[in-house]
Amino acid sequence: MPPQTSTTLIHIMALDGIVNVNSIFTIALFIGLTSTPSDHSYTLVSTSTCAATAATAQRLVSRHVYSFSSFLFSSLVALGLKQAIRIADHDHILNCHAVLHGAGRVDLRMLRVGILGSALGSVFGCVFLTLALVDWVQIKLGVLGCWGYYTLAAAIPLEPPHRQLKIALFVKKWPDKHRAGGLERHALTLHLALAKRGHELHIFTSNSSSFPVYPALANLHFHLSKPTAAGYLDQATVWEQFRAENSTGRPFDVSHTESVGLRYTRSRNLSNLAVSWHGIAYESIHSDIIQELLRAPEQSQSIALTERVKKVVEEVKFFKHYAHHVATSDHAGEVLKRIYMIPEERVHVILNGVDEHVFIPDAAKGIEFKLKFGIRESKSLVLGLAGRLVKDKGHPLMFEALRQIFMENSTFRDSVLVLVAGNGPWGARYKELGSNLLVLGPLEQAELAGFYNAIDIFVNPTLRAQGLDHTLLEAILTGKPLMATNLPSITQSIIFSKEMGYTFSPTVEALKKALYRVWEDGREVLKQKGNLARERGLKLFTATKMAAAYESLFFCIYNNDYCMYKPQIS
Ligand SMILES: *[C@@H]1O[C@H](CO)[C@@H](O)[C@H](O)[C@H]1NC(C)=O
Ligand SMILES: *[C@@H]1O[C@H](CO)[C@@H](O)[C@H](O)[C@H]1NC(C)=O
Ligand SMILES: *[C@@H]1O[C@H](CO)[C@@H](O)[C@H](O)[C@H]1NC(C)=O
Ligand SMILES: *[C@@H]1O[C@H](CO)[C@@H](O)[C@H](O)[C@H]1NC(C)=O
Secondary structure (H helix, E strand, O other), X not given: OOHHHHHHHHHHHHHHHHHHHHHHHHHHHHHHHXXXXXXXXXXXXXXXXXXXXXXXXXXXXXXXXXXXXXXXXHHHHHHHHHHXXXXXXXXXXXXXXXXXXXXXXXXXXXXXXXXXXXXXXXXXXXXXXXXXXXXXXXXXXXXXXHOOHHHHHHHOOOOOOOOOOEEEEEOOOOOEOOEOOHHHHHHHHHHHHHHHOOOEEEEEEEOOOOOOOOOOOOOEEXXXXXXXXXXXXXXXXXXXXXXXXXXXOXXXXXXXXXXXXXXXXXXXXXXXXXXXEOOOHHHHHHHHHHHHHHOOOOOOOOXXXXXXXXXXXXXXXXXXXXXXXXXXXXXXXXXXXXXXXXXXXXXXXXXXXXXXOXXXXXXXXXXXXXXXXXXXOOOOEEEEEEOOOOHHHOHHHHHHHHHHHHHHOHHHHHHEEEEEEEOOOHHHHHHOOOOOEEEEXXXXXXXXXXXXXXXXXXXXXXXXXXXXXXXXXXXXXXXXXXXXEOOHHHHHHOOOOHHHEEEEOOOHHHXXXXXXXXXXXXXHHHHHHHHHHHHXXXXXXXXXXXXXXXXXXXXXXXXXXXXXXXXXXX
């Protein structure tokens, strides 16, 4: 067969393809056009503000028609060409040179132009069909401006725009890189993540002489002010800065304050404000009780014990002046609803999260860490403690429990190594316990990741019942099981099953018993628990999850319609 004939065949097959596909679209569009609904009961949107307007419906119909015409045009051209080729082919049998020399009825140039025209018709048909589909999604699920979750999920593959929020943050202090408490780290992790997601962040915080280096992101703006003598944000100055920024360009969509960064005297005028609580007085009462029970007879009673109840009453009175409340643990959420009497719909639980790209299981990092600190592999169990080495983190308790065990059981003492990261007054005391306890001092974040990888279990004997300790979450993401005080925030939100670790009452007896149990269970059991802990941790405690939960809460505050579709947070 001469090559010309096979070229003709390919042309016919291509045209057949165009005709077939276009026919399907044309028929579908015709059916779609004749059944385009006119009544509003057709929509799935329950609020009238979000329902698409009549203009959208008109646009849907006209785009439908354009698409229909384009496909029809494309099909007709293709059919015409096909016919022309067939006729030419027939002549070809009679006159072999017709096509070859371009002298026949089909001019190759014309053929190309025809196919191009047909293809263009199909492209326009597809474009109009896509636009019509976007309209259809809006009619069905609510206009895009309303940000219904399902509207977004359905339309994003079709139409890319993403509403960027303008967010204000009030925080007492912006953290100095690694030396940061829980509240500041929360502020840093969360708002950097939000900025990276494209939102416009304005951070109102205090200036200090050793001001940390700002992350350089174009959509991250700092508004500094001189702190008050007590170290709080100067409310009058901050409020002026906020008002000024609010009146330039576009106003703030949402505001967020870390604890009382913005005091209730100002917050009461903001309906789109969320406050994140990192410790409330009611929870502190639990810590006060524990401290009092552990108090040695020669120490004097803490004045906090009697003052705390008054503080709770004070908080109950002013908390209601914040529009939305974020609790960082399930227990704190319950307290806010029941004891602080904040309506359920204004209380949201968003657990803390830590950077899942830094805290990952990596045996090589663990070995490198051990080498660096001269730790020998001979011990059968490595316990790790990290954080500030102070009384209310439970270090006196841990010290006493280890001291007693080391004295009474030499097998335990010889086979266990305890690593202590961090600094504080109890660092020096720990050194008294001998050579199987190493005090490593404060560690940078990267070193800390190595530390978690070098241990078998992470121990946190904290007596502070407030907030969720970051160290626990870091250890979980590194795939290590936990051993921690059985405070309600910990047992309800972190170690909610024995499969993830061990909990104990804050007494020396209970802590000793738990330490023996861990030791008897041994490395293999701990490894299993650690794997399970990481699996659950990835679902609950990553910085990405936390930022996504806050983002959907902020969208919900910005536009109430969004809340209807809000995926379950926590
Ligand atoms: C912040 O403090 C530094 C050092 O004290 C000072 O140089 C700077 O001008 C201050 N910035 C503002 C905005 O007050
Ligand atoms: C911020 O600006 C908006 C729009 O101009 C206004 O409605 C709102 O009251 C302003 N907020 C404050 C706290 O000034
Ligand atoms: C808040 O609003 C009240 C009345 O709605 C007003 O009297 C008060 O001055 C406002 N406070 C601030 C800080 O704007
Ligand atoms: C240490 O404790 C283990 C487990 O409780 C026990 O089997 C062992 O006999 C004890 N060793 C000593 C020297 O007390």
